[in-house]
Amino acid sequence: MAWDISxxxxxxxxxxxxxxxxxxxxxxxxxxxxxxxxxxxxxxxxFLRGGCDGxxxxxxxxxxxxxxxxxxxxxxxxxxxxxxxxxxxHPALAPLKALYDEGRLALLPAVGNYSLSRSHFDAQDFMExxxxxxxxxxxxxxxxxxxxxxGNAVTEAVAFSAQLPxxxxxxxxxxxxxxxxxxxxxxxxxxxxAETLLRAMYDARDDALGQVGRETFAAMNVLLRTPAxxxxxxxxxxxxxxxxxxxxxxxxxxxxxGIGTRAIFVNVSGSFDSHSNQLVAHNLExxxxxxxxxxxARDLGPLLDDVALMVTTEFGRVAFVNGSAGTDHGSGHCMxxxxxxxxxxxxxxxxxxxxxxxLYQDRDLAVTTDFRDVFAxxxxxxxxxxxxxxxxxxxxxxxxxxxx
Amino acid sequence: xxxxxxxxxxxxxxxxxxxxxxxGDVDRILRMGLDRYVQDQLDAPADPELDSRLRGLVTLDYxxxxxxxxxxxxxxxxxxxxxxxxxxxIIRAVHAQNQLQEVLVDFWFNHFSVFIQxxxxxxxxxxxxxxxIRPHALGKFRDLLxxxxxxxAMLYFLDNYLSRANVTVGGRLIRGLNENYGRELLELHTVxxxxxxxxxxxxxxxxxxxxxxVDNLSTSGRFAYRPAVHDTGAKSVFGLNLPAGGGKDxxxxxxxxxxxxxxxxxxxxxxxxxxxxxxxxxxRVIDRAAEAFQSTGGDIREVMRAILGSxxxxxxxxxxGKPKTPLEFVASALRGADAQVSNGRAVVAYLQNxxxxxxxxxxxxxxxxxxxxxxxxxxxxxxxxxALDVAAGAIAGxxxxxxxxxxxxxxxSEDARSVATTISAQVFGKGLSRSTLDAASRVAPGGSVxxxxxxxxxCLAGPEMQAR
Numbered sequence: 046m047a048w049d050i051s052x053x054x055x056x057x058x059x060x061x062x063x064x065x066x067x068x069x070x071x072x073x074x075x076x077x078x079x080x081x082x083x084x085x086x087x088x089x090x091x092f093l094r095g096g097c098d099g100x101x102x103x104x105x106x107x108x109x110x111x112x113x114x115x116x117x118x119x120x121x122x123x124x125x126x127x128x129x130x131x132x133x134x135h136p137a138l139a140p141l142k143a144l145y146d147e148g149r150l151a152l153l154p155a156v157g158n159y160s161l162s163r164s165h166f167d168a169q170d171f172m173e174x175x176x177x178x179x180x181x182x183x184x185x186x187x188x189x190x191x192x193x194x195x196g197n198a199v200t201e202a203v204a205f206s207a208q209l210p211x212x213x214x215x216x217x218x219x220x221x222x223x224x225x226x227x228x229x230x231x232x233x234x235x236x237x238x239a240e241t242l243l244r245a246m247y248d249a250r251d252d253a254l255g256q257v258g259r260e261t262f263a264a265m266n267v268l269l270r271t272p273a274x275x276x277x278x279x280x281x282x283x284x285x286x287x288x289x290x291x292x293x294x295x296x297x298x299x300x301x302x303g304i305g306t307r308a309i310f311v312n313v314s315g316s317f318d319s320h321s322n323q324l325v326a327h328n329l330e331x332x333x334x335x336x337x338x339x340x341x342a343r344d345l346g347p348l349l350d351d352v353a354l355m356v357t358t359e360f361g362r363v364a365f366v367n368g369s370a371g372t373d374h375g376s377g378h379c380m381x382x383x384x385x386x387x388x389x390x391x392x393x394x395x396x397x398x399x400x401x402x403x404l405y406q407d408r409d410l411a412v413t414t415d416f417r418d419v420f421a422x423x424x425x426x427x428x429x430x431x432x433x434x435x436x437x438x439x440x441x442x443x444x445x446x447x448x449x
Numbered sequence: 450x451x452x453x454x455x456x457x458x459x460x461x462x463x464x465x466x467x468x469x470x471x472x473g474d475v476d477r478i479l480r481m482g483l484d485r486y487v488q489d490q491l492d493a494p495a496d497p498e499l500d501s502r503l504r505g506l507v508t509l510d511y512x513x514x515x516x517x518x519x520x521x522x523x524x525x526x527x528x529x530x531x532x533x534x535x536x537x538x539i540i541r542a543v544h545a546q547n548q549l550q551e552v553l554v555d556f557w558f559n560h561f562s563v564f565i566q567x568x569x570x571x572x573x574x575x576x577x578x579x580x581x582i583r584p585h586a587l588g589k590f591r592d593l594l595x596x597x598x599x600x601x602a603m604l605y606f607l608d609n610y611l612s613r614a615n616v617t618v619g620g621r622l623i624r625g626l627n628e629n630y631g632r633e634l635l636e637l638h639t640v641x642x643x644x645x646x647x648x649x650x651x652x653x654x655x656x657x658x659x660x661x662x663v664d665n666l667s668t669s670g671r672f673a674y675r676p677a678v679h680d681t682g683a684k685s686v687f688g689l690n691l692p693a694g695g696g697k698d699x700x701x702x703x704x705x706x707x708x709x710x711x712x713x714x715x716x717x718x719x720x721x722x723x724x725x726x727x728x729x730x731x732x733r734v735i736d737r738a739a740e741a742f743q744s745t746g747g748d749i750r751e752v753m754r755a756i757l758g759s760x761x762x763x764x765x766x767x768x769x770g771k772p773k774t775p776l777e778f779v780a781s782a783l784r785g786a787d788a789q790v791s792n793g794r795a796v797v798a799y800l801q802n803x804x805x806x807x808x809x810x811x812x813x814x815x816x817x818x819x820x821x822x823x824x825x826x827x828x829x830x831x832x833x834x835x836a837l838d839v840a841a842g843a844i845a846g847x848x849x850x851x852x853x854x855x856x857x858x859x860x861x862s863e864d865a866r867s868v869a870t871t872i873s874a875q876v877f878g879k880g881l882s883r884s885t886l887d888a889a890s891r892v893a894p895g896g897s898v899x900x901x902x903x904x905x906x907x908c909l910a911g912p913e914m915q916a917r
Contacts, residue, residue: 208804224802246885261826320629368625
């Protein structure tokens with residue numbers, strides 16, 4: 046991958062300027078050393094809650110079985126955005142084609158794990174803990190990844206979400222925010238007193254509540270002292286006003302501000318659980334995905350070289366249409382991958398087929414790539430983390446070759 | 450500091466079966482006796498004072514058909530109707546005498562969750578809570594389960610209104626089964642995801658409910674059973690075998706079976722214990738509650754009695770507490786500040802920012818019942834700001850006279866330490882830590898925001914208030 050030394054140094058410098066306010070020179074030097082070791086690449090995960098159908102996202106229009114199985118909700122050969130003669134994008138994702146052609150975007154169908162189950166909650170939990178079938182794992186896979194990255198600033202790991210995502214569960218500090226703007230105490234005429242006294246209350250405790258209080262004030266300080274975070278989108282980028290748009294807009298803000306963020310999680314809930322009238326649901330959701338990814342790439346400009354982004358969901362959906370023009374819970378899903386280091390312009394993985402005997406349990410798209418292999422590959426490339434220890438009880442394979 | 454057991458126990462009870470104490474509550478329930486308070490809460494007698502507070506919210510009792518008629522005449526009407534529903538939720542949580550009932554209505558709505566922004570649910574969510582949830586919150590689980598299963602809001606939300614026996618033309622499926630409700634009935638509503646059922650059981654559960662639907666989504670919105678689309682084949686669901694030839698009663702038999710299944714007893718017992726005892730409740734209290742569930746035919750009142758009578762419940766009074774959800778935090782802060790809520794609209798916006806918009810959990814799973822899941826820096830900031838705003842009287846539709854309250858409770862409203870001590874006694878059972886008390890007592894005299902408002906705000910924004 047193109048490893049731009051000058052950008053790396055620039056980012057590190059900007060990050061130090063931001064974080065450094067209020068720190069002693071000695072800690073500045075420690076941080077400089079850590080940043081030099083860790084690099085400045087960023088891993089972004091967008092999680093679509095609800096089980097997004099992969100077969101109508103990256104349409105296998107070249108597979109003769111697809112049209113029989115999908116019936117009235119199939120995407121016609123004339124409608125798909127042809128990628129390689131076999132797969133095509135859903136027409137609402139057409140804006141992604143340029144990124145694909147530029148080699149910065151790729152698709153990975155038939156990814157997942159059968160132990161994820163067809164339960165939304167379990168599948169999300171298993172995927173985020175990285176231990177399908179084991180509910181006892183106390184940490185999230187991204188938390189384990191970020192724990193191996195030097196430093197423990199609260200802005201190293203950021204989640205745009207209403208709640209701490211299971212992926213980040215664990216002792217590492219995480220900034221969870223719905224909105225970066227107005228991240229401040231609202232005590233008009235007595236703000237300084239309120240902050241001093243509240244800090245004293247939370248500093249006195251060494252439990253989880255004390256920790257969250259300290260993280261809150263740490264985040265407040267970084268955000269308030271880094272006005273660059275509030276910079277508007279660059280390059281004429283326009284984000285859709287939806288969870289994925291607002292999440293990626295703020296992800297870009299925090300990446301551009303260069304405050305040492307290494308892992309970003311964007312939580313997206315929407316109409317992905319398409320048990321009925323799937324075409325309508327996708328016509329609502331897919332343009333948001335496409336517009337948000339295009340805006341993110343445009344906004345970051347050359348900084349995208351240091352970013353790898355994956356769009357994931359907990360499971361795919363049944364290969365055949367159900368009785369109400371929708372699809373029920375299935376297995377293999379499709380990831381969208383984007384970034385400077387991503388080997389784009391291709392559909393990765395191996396296609397299991399949709400014929401009789403090829404479907405999992407006679408109903409679902411089969412899984413040919415374990416999601417942990419992808420996670421490990423991206424963690425290695427973006428966080429410099431050895432993937433072999435990321436997933437208890439599982440040693441990831443070489444990976445599907447997503448990153449160069 | 451030595452712990453005074455009485456106030457601590459009273460506050461614990463109020464934090465668990467109510468949305469926290471209002472000033473004066475601790476003394477009141479200690480005088481009447483905690484046993485009698487629990488019995489009162491289980492009895493849930495009439496509450497005319499609450500009724501009068503809700504009287505202005507005229508749309509609360511509208512049947513679905515009336516909501517649809519209003520909406521069809523003027524689409525803006527639904528905004529008013531939802532505002533009233535949201536406002537009522539806050540007013541009830543803050544002012545209802547029957548606090549346990551409100552806590553359980555919230556618990557069961559969330560257990561049988563529907564997402565209010567999903568199409569027809571907008572017009573039927575108020576009716577769903579009023580007709581399917583509220584009457585059974587302390588009743589029999591089977592009645593609650595049946596009321597949700599047959600309610601138009603649930604039939605719509607989990608797509609069952611579309612589900613029917615498969616129809617194929619030339620080998621291609623034209624219309625047919627929808628698995629959504631069948632799966633969630635097993636996974637979320639009854640036996641739980643780890644019970645051991647299979648994909649085939651999910652399909653057959655869905656087949657039992659074919660034909661259960663809604664007569665018309667845009668005018669009347671009533672339950673309708675359509676025998677012509679029922680799948681009359683034999684079914685097998687997790688040990689229940691139904692012969693071919695059944696009709697609407699296939700589903701009733703399945704609900705009977707699931708409601709009395711031991712896995713359901715344990716699943717519900719665990720979830721209730723998680724709400725009332727701790728995020729990871731001890732097996733002992735789960736077993737005790739499950740046993741009560743089974744021996745009483747799923748009587749929720751008796752399950753609650755079993756939990757509240759357990760040693761594990763009372764041991765929590767002296768533990769570190771269970772982190773509050775945003776709703777629990779907001780309601781308890783309003784109660785702690787002795788606030789009067791006339792309109793909940795502004796409060797609803799805070800809940801949205803804390804990640805828990807009312808009636809708006811998108812997945813059918815419902816909001817997390819684990820307090821720890823709700824603790825994060827963003828939510829924390831909104832919690833602190835909410836507490837400061839409540840005490841300062843800065844929230845529209847909410848009034849709080851904390852100076853008057855402190856004086857009524859025997860404190861000196863101009864002395865920071867006296868205010869902090871009063872709040873500690875009234876809201877925390879004298880449980881505020883030395884560090885919190887000391888910090889709050891350092892509030893400077895004078896200033897444009899009163900000492901009482903600042904100290905109260907800080908105590909309600911502090912760490913002890915985040916858990917219950």
